[in-house]
Amino acid sequence: MAGVTLQNVTKHYGTSAVVNDVSLQIAPGEFAVFLGPSGCGKTTTLRMIAGFVAPTSGSIRLGARDVTAAPPHRRNTGLVFQNYALFPHMTVAANVAFGLEMRNCPKPEIVERVKAALLRVRLEAFAERMPRQLSGGQQQRVALARALVIEPDVLLLDEPLSNLDTKLRSEMREEIRALQQSLKLTTILVTHDQEEALAVGDRLVVMNQGRIEQIGTPANIFEMPRSRFVADFTGVANLLAGRGASGGRFVLAGGETVRQADAVAGTEAVLALRPERAELLAAASGRHANELPARVVTATYLGTVSDYRVELASGTRLACRQTNEPGGGAARFAPGEAVWIGWSETAARLVAPE
Amino acid sequence: MERQRPRIGGVLYRASAYAVLAFVLAPLAVIVWVAFFANPIIGFPPTGYTLRWFARAWASEDFRSGFLLSVQLGIAAAAISLLLGVPASIAIARHDFPGREAINTLLMAPLVVPGIVGGAALFIGYLAFELATGIQIAGNLAGLLIAHTLLAIPWTVRLVTAALLRVDASIIEAAVNLGASPFVAFRRVTLPAIRPGLVAAVMLSFVISFIDLEKSLFLVGPGRTTLQIAIMNYLEWNLDPTIAAVAAVQIAIIGLALLAADRAVGLTRII
Ligand SMILES: Nc1ncnc2c1ncn2[C@@H]1O[C@H](COP(=O)(O)OP(=O)(O)OP(=O)(O)O)[C@@H](O)[C@H]1O
Ligand SMILES: [Mg+2]
Numbered sequence: 001m002a003g004v005t006l007q008n009v010t011k012h013y014g015t016s017a018v019v020n021d022v023s024l025q026i027a028p029g030e031f032a033v034f035l036g037p038s039g040c041g042k043t044t045t046l047r048m049i050a051g052f053v054a055p056t057s058g059s060i061r062l063g064a065r066d067v068t069a070a071p072p073h074r075r076n077t078g079l080v081f082q083n084y085a086l087f088p089h090m091t092v093a094a095n096v097a098f099g100l101e102m103r104n105c106p107k108p109e110i111v112e113r114v115k116a117a118l119l120r121v122r123l124e125a126f127a128e129r130m131p132r133q134l135s136g137g138q139q140q141r142v143a144l145a146r147a148l149v150i151e152p153d154v155l156l157l158d159e160p161l162s163n164l165d166t167k168l169r170s171e172m173r174e175e176i177r178a179l180q181q182s183l184k185l186t187t188i189l190v191t192h193d194q195e196e197a198l199a200v201g202d203r204l205v206v207m208n209q210g211r212i213e214q215i216g217t218p219a220n221i222f223e224m225p226r227s228r229f230v231a232d233f234t235g236v237a238n239l240l241a242g243r244g245a246s247g248g249r250f251v252l253a254g255g256e257t258v259r260q261a262d263a264v265a266g267t268e269a270v271l272a273l274r275p276e277r278a279e280l281l282a283a284a285s286g287r288h289a290n291e292l293p294a295r296v297v298t299a300t301y302l303g304t305v306s307d308y309r310v311e312l313a314s315g316t317r318l319a320c321r322q323t324n325e326p327g328g329g330a331a332r333f334a335p336g337e338a339v340w341i342g343w344s345e346t347a348a349r350l351v352a353p354e
Numbered sequence: 355m356e357r358q359r360p361r362i363g364g365v366l367y368r369a370s371a372y373a374v375l376a377f378v379l380a381p382l383a384v385i386v387w388v389a390f391f392a393n394p395i396i397g398f399p400p401t402g403y404t405l406r407w408f409a410r411a412w413a414s415e416d417f418r419s420g421f422l423l424s425v426q427l428g429i430a431a432a433a434i435s436l437l438l439g440v441p442a443s444i445a446i447a448r449h450d451f452p453g454r455e456a457i458n459t460l461l462m463a464p465l466v467v468p469g470i471v472g473g474a475a476l477f478i479g480y481l482a483f484e485l486a487t488g489i490q491i492a493g494n495l496a497g498l499l500i501a502h503t504l505l506a507i508p509w510t511v512r513l514v515t516a517a518l519l520r521v522d523a524s525i526i527e528a529a530v531n532l533g534a535s536p537f538v539a540f541r542r543v544t545l546p547a548i549r550p551g552l553v554a555a556v557m558l559s560f561v562i563s564f565i566d567l568e569k570s571l572f573l574v575g576p577g578r579t580t581l582q583i584a585i586m587n588y589l590e591w592n593l594d595p596t597i598a599a600v601a602a603v604q605i606a607i608i609g610l611a612l613l614a615a616d617r618a619v620g621l622t623r624i625i
Pocket of ligand 1: 036038039041042
């Protein structure tokens with residue numbers, strides 16, 4: 001087991017920096033998730049760790065070993081490709097055995113370990129099948145077994161779940177997490193799905209345009225986004241520009257003054273409010289530090305919850321998600337209805353404007 | 355799909371396709387048929403059937419040695435063009451380098467130059483080489499083999515490059531990630547994936563070499579003729595079914611080679 005250390009890693013293609021001065025330390029046994037929008041450099045970073053892309057500058061260490069210049073076949077990483085990349089002309093068992101053969105493992109030991117690896121991903125009955133005879137989820141598990149059987153220093157997963165349907169995706173997600181935990185395997189998973197990231201990661205690394213935007217635990221990233229970008233990317237739909245005023249008040253660009261615990265007088269900031277942290281009220285209740293009159297613009301019934309868009313008097317629009325009452329029928333408020341929107345002074349968070 | 359909705363256009367299309375096919379295949383069928391005629395001179399109708407023309411063809415020193423030389427040349431040309439063509443294909447398929455397009459175009463050039471012109475050019479080239487170095491290649495086996503290899507290489511490179519381009523790059527990376535050196539990854543993963551392309555390249559190279567007449571015309575030496583040239587020589591003075599028997603054997607060999615190539619890879623998709 002080894003940790004992974006990236007030190008000032010930069011990758012240029014032509015003049016554009018695809019990965020820009022990334023420094024990061026992943027502890028042995030930790031499950032890290034690279035999260036970010038398409039094109040932010042997640043795959044490139046992962047491929048630099050695997051050795052398929054050479055960094056322009058910076059260094060990469062696996063444990064104590066500096067692998068910056070090591071060829072990919074000497075790195076002992078286990079890479080799982082998005083398209084699985086199983087060897088089409090080999091059986092499932094031969095696919096899994098490949099890495100052990102490369103390590104000159106004795107025959108009986110290979111047989112033993114392949115069997116154990118297939119058992120671990122519940123595919124022992126499929127050992128003699130060809131990859132094309134397997135479903136997507138099964139192929140995914142073969143790819144996982146093939147990467148795990150070599151006992152890699154680090155397991156690298158590049159959007160391993162994006163080709164699976166929603167139900168299978170959450171099952172596989174839990175399976176990967178369980179395997180990682182039982183093997184105490186240092187793991188890096190790349191995704192642009194924030195729910196996936198929150199569900200499996202010990203630590204999330206949010207990336208944007210080749211840079212690390214924020215590193216933290218799932219709860220930390222979710223509750224305390226540091227920048228507008230992170231807030232936006234983790235599903236904070238309401239990002240309201242404004243300026244701090246004295247006494248824990250914040251003045252929105254639309255002119256409304258709201259109570260906001262972390263406001264600093266005179267500082268430009270963006271109020272980040274999750275839709276599910278605000279409440280819609282038929283009338284002012286006085287239960288929230290902030291209650292503003294508004295009008296419903298759209299109402300979308302989604303079963304467990306309803307999504308609303310409301311407009312303040314100033315024209316500022318807010319998204320708001322409400323849990324539906326059991327047996328309550330359709331959305332509680334209709335478009336055009338006059339309502340109040342309320343949230344506490346700690347429900348929202350101020351983040352730096354861009 | 356065609357069967358579900360028969361259209362007049364579809365029927366016409368099929369009819370014309372079969373007509374063209376019949377037009378192409380009919381002479382071949384007739385030649386094979388004639389090879390079994392008992393008539394001493396090619397002519398209709400057959401007065402009976404016999405195998406004696408095949409025996410006579412084999413008994414003829416010209417045909418037998420021409421046949422053996424052509425087979426040897428075909429095999430050697432296919433083997434050498436594979437040895438040279440595979441590395442070239444890898445370079446073309448895997449690396450983006452300046453001049454890559456030019457090389458691709460150049461490789462196709464022999465298909466545009468009439469064979470007889472190419473043969474003459476080679477002959478002149480050989481003579482120039484001989485003048486410069488004193489080493490003779492015109493008129494001997496080496497010269498012939500070089501010419502036939504040159505015939506086969508464009509096809510080999512084309513087929514192997516196409517096969518390489520269809521190999522998913524990620525399976526090669528997967529092999530390397532699992533500890534295979536680039537060479538081992540090529541042997542264990544790339545090679546099996548392109549094997550059909552290699553088989554097709556060998557078969558097609560053999561056929562191209564085997565049927566060549568024009569390039570060889572200038573390059574054969576005394577007592578060393580290919581089957582095609584033996585056939586041409588014979589035709590100058592004779593018109594008995596021996597020639598049909600030779601042609602029938604040739605058609606069978608080429609047919610088998612092309613069939614093998616087509617089985618290995620949908621040839622029609624690449625040419
Ligand atoms: N070989 C290359 N040559 C030039 N540019 C490249 C190359 N590989 C990647 N890039 C560029 O680098 C950027 C980052 O690519 P990368 O594949 O790392 O993104 P990503 O975060 O994995 O995105 P996605 O979520 O879409 O997979 C992209 O803008 C891409 O166009
Ligand atoms: Mg990617």
